[in-house]
Amino acid sequence: METITINSVPGFDEWRMAARACLAQAIPPENIIWQSAQSVQDDLFGHSQQPIATTKPQKQHAIPKAVLMLFKYALCHSDAHRFALCYRVLWRVMFENKHLIRLKTDDDIMQLMTLAKAVKRDAYKMSAFLRFREVNLDDNEHFIAWYEPEHFSLELKLDFFQNRFKNMRWSILTPYRAAHWDTETLRLEDNPDSSVVPDDDHIEKYWLTYYANIFNPARIKKEAMLSSMPKKYWKNMPETSLIDDMIKQSDARARKMIKDGRK
Amino acid sequence: MHDKLIQKLEILSDAAKYDASCASGSAGKRKAGKTDKTGIGSLTGGSGICHSFTPDGRCVSLLKILMTNYCIYDCHYCINRVSSSVRRARFSVKETVDLTLNFYKRNYIEGLFLSSGIVGSPDLTMESMVRIAKSLRLDHGFKGYIHLKTIPNASPELQEEAGLYADRLSINVEMPTQPSLNKYAPEKDLGAIHGSMNTLKDKIAEHKTDKTYSGKRLPRFAPGGQSTQMIIGADDSNDKVILGTSVKLYNQQKLRRVYYSAFSPIPDASEVLPLKPAPLIREHRLYQADWLLRFYGFTLDEIVHDDMLDMDYDPKLAWALRNRHVFPVDLNKADKLMLLRVPGLGARTVQKILAIRRHTKLNWIDLTKMRLPLKKLKPFISVGDYAPDIHLLDSNNFELQFKQPKQFELFSA
Numbered sequence A: 001m002e003t004i005t006i007n008s009v010p011g012f013d014e015w016r017m018a019a020r021a022c023l024a025q026a027i028p029p030e031n032i033i034w035q036s037a038q039s040v041q042d043d044l045f046g047h048s049q050q051p052i053a054t055t056k057p058q059k060q061h062a063i064p065k066a067v068l069m070l071f072k073y074a075l076c077h078s079d080a081h082r083f084a085l086c087y088r089v090l091w092r093v094m095f096e097n098k099h100l101i102r103l104k105t106d107d108d109i110m111q112l113m114t115l116a117k118a119v120k121r122d123a124y125k126m127s128a129f130l131r132f133r134e135v136n137l138d139d140n141e142h143f144i145a146w147y148e149p150e151h152f153s154l155e156l157k158l159d160f161f162q163n164r165f166k167n168m169r170w171s172i173l174t175p176y177r178a179a180h181w182d183t184e185t186l187r188l189e190d191n192p193d194s195s196v197v198p199d200d201d202h203i204e205k206y207w208l209t210y211y212a213n214i215f216n217p218a219r220i221k222k223e224a225m226l227s228s229m230p231k232k233y234w235k236n237m238p239e240t241s242l243i244d245d246m247i248k249q250s251d252a253r254a255r256k257m258i259k260d261g262r263k
Numbered sequence B: 001m002h003d004k005l006i007q008k009l010e011i012l013s014d015a016a017k018y019d020a021s022c023a024s025g026s027a028g029k030r031k032a033g034k035t036d037k038t039g040i041g042s043l044t045g046g047s048g049i050c051h052s053f054t055p056d057g058r059c060v061s062l063l064k065i066l067m068t069n070y071c072i073y074d075c076h077y078c079i080n081r082v083s084s085s086v087r088r089a090r091f092s093v094k095e096t097v098d099l100t101l102n103f104y105k106r107n108y109i110e111g112l113f114l115s116s117g118i119v120g121s122p123d124l125t126m127e128s129m130v131r132i133a134k135s136l137r138l139d140h141g142f143k144g145y146i147h148l149k150t151i152p153n154a155s156p157e158l159q160e161e162a163g164l165y166a167d168r169l170s171i172n173v174e175m176p177t178q179p180s181l182n183k184y185a186p187e188k189d190l191g192a193i194h195g196s197m198n199t200l201k202d203k204i205a206e207h208k209t210d211k212t213y214s215g216k217r218l219p220r221f222a223p224g225g226q227s228t229q230m231i232i233g234a235d236d237s238n239d240k241v242i243l244g245t246s247v248k249l250y251n252q253q254k255l256r257r258v259y260y261s262a263f264s265p266i267p268d269a270s271e272v273l274p275l276k277p278a279p280l281i282r283e284h285r286l287y288q289a290d291w292l293l294r295f296y297g298f299t300l301d302e303i304v305h306d307d308m309l310d311m312d313y314d315p316k317l318a319w320a321l322r323n324r325h326v327f328p329v330d331l332n333k334a335d336k337l338m339l340l341r342v343p344g345l346g347a348r349t350v351q352k353i354l355a356i357r358r359h360t361k362l363n364w365i366d367l368t369k370m371r372l373p374l375k376k377l378k379p380f381i382s383v384g385d386y387a388p389d390i391h392l393l394d395s396n397n398f399e400l401q402f403k404q405p406k407q408f409e410l411f412s413a
Helices: A014-022 A035-042 A067-073 A082-095 A109-130 A154-164 A204-214 A222-228 A231-235 A238-262 B004-015 B095-105 B122-139 B158-167 B178-184 B191-209 B239-251 B280-295 B316-322 B346-355 B362-367 B372-379 B398-402
Strands: A002-006 A032-036 A131-136 A140-144 A169-173 A177-181 A188-192 B029-031 B043-046 B062-066 B112-117 B146-151 B168-170 B227-231 B258-263
Touching: A002 A014, A014 A067, A014 A082, A032 A082, A067 A082, A067 A109, A067 B112, A082 A109, A109 A154, A109 A231, A131 B362, A140 B168, A154 A169, A154 B043, A204 A238, A204 B004, A204 B062, A204 B095, A231 A238, A238 B191, B004 B239, B043 B280, B062 B095, B095 B122, B095 B178, B112 B122, B112 B158, B122 B146, B122 B158, B158 B191, B178 B191, B227 B239, B227 B280, B239 B258, B239 B280, B258 B398, B280 B316, B316 B398
Parallel strands: A002 A032, A140 A169, B062 B112, B112 B146, B146 B168, B168 B227, B227 B258
Antiparallel strands: A131 A140, A169 A177, A177 A188, B029 B043
């Protein structure tokens, strides 16, 4: 029985190296215990393990690109079982059916898809709901955001933020890691200090004004809003502080619209 | 202290909320180049990100505002018509540009959706709108999304210039027929609107394929294409007329999107208008039908049996109920076009079924794992280990099981 500990988060590169080594030595999935550094710390009786030899494996396995793409997302999930699941799928793709991922109703594939889908959605929501606030830092405009992704989604969106805000100085802070961009290089920092995040921004009042006026009080569809923007995201989105009042007043506003219409 | 810009923003975003086409369409990918030291923004391909949602369930993707709500026209359905007593305001070019950039930098929006009332003349209005787009692109290197609602009757030169800076252009047809337009928007002319659409269609096609003499590609021209909007339920046009107009717009003018907006009461409304709002369910059914026409291979005559769509059943289910003889469909054998016609199977599910079928036979358990709407699907399909009772489809009152209890929300306005 092999025990492999992935020390980094999300752990994609580390897992990939270890998985390649295991595959080269043909170690079946049921003979490996995968764990993350976090789960080891929790285990008081954890015993030290030998790192698996990562010398060049005898045989290079070509892993299909579509499979790797799925792993890339699934491995950013916060579920500690992700490493074992990905290795099991990898094993089955190699030795059982190279088209395995097309079998959308296979139990392993379904699990993998569920993880990947959750991460994709989480990462998308990050690019959507993250809000920058402006501060003056060393005489430069600097934009700071605090965001709490459900999974390890920051690394999946770094390209997006660098492309979109290439010539801006910005910092994105999450509970597990921060990314700082100075228009040329990216610096990562683990466990950042959230106290540097400003609690106001001079443009926010315009955004709130816009948000309150762009909605049509004659068509309340609260459930539709909640399914796309669940409450767990609200605390870092300034405009959500208006929602309760907007809904409360909507009926009166809609009635007024109709009444005024009949004048 | 109530600053002036806030007041303007209140008026000019409130005035824009009646426009349904809020989403940013796909206009390809774009970002600031390596040597670009000032530009901002990107397009990620696909439809734009929804940065927030309002309590009406709508996605907030763009800064959707009117440049001004002053207007010399008198369109009856429009809150900004000249005879209405609403508060009026106007943004300057700089204010609009700054607001867009400031919102964009904070990750509130994907870009700008700019529409306008008509001030002075159509050309003067259009010129200011083009200046806003031009300033964003050239002065600030803005790579985000820009949608301009072009002004009917503005000169072709201005419309062409708009296409150089905008990702998408649109002109609202507003009413499906000329007689309705005469009645509700006396200054608008369907022929002129279609004429503008045709000019833009040709330009879009030209810039996509043609090259200059030196072999360079022409600059981008409205890569996201054109869209339009029709107001539903203000006039008496039936669904067949409305969808017929859409089909023409899709086929002849190559429009990317036709939006339907159920007429909703506006403050200070004109007397020509109906007092009651159009039911939202009708708007919903029109969108469903529009989708089936574009992506599911249905023809107009198949979808609209009488002059109106069925409000009780979605248009695909309604078609299936009228054509029970073609069911049940064997999911292991039917071709793609037939699978797309099965109630409860969407385009994505059909892709999945086709992929699975290449490797293994589909059984009932596979359907449950795909989380399909089994109750709806059941009478219309067969798989390896399941076939419906052959009398089921022809049984009395078979269709009643699909009738949804009336939802208050969908009917209230």
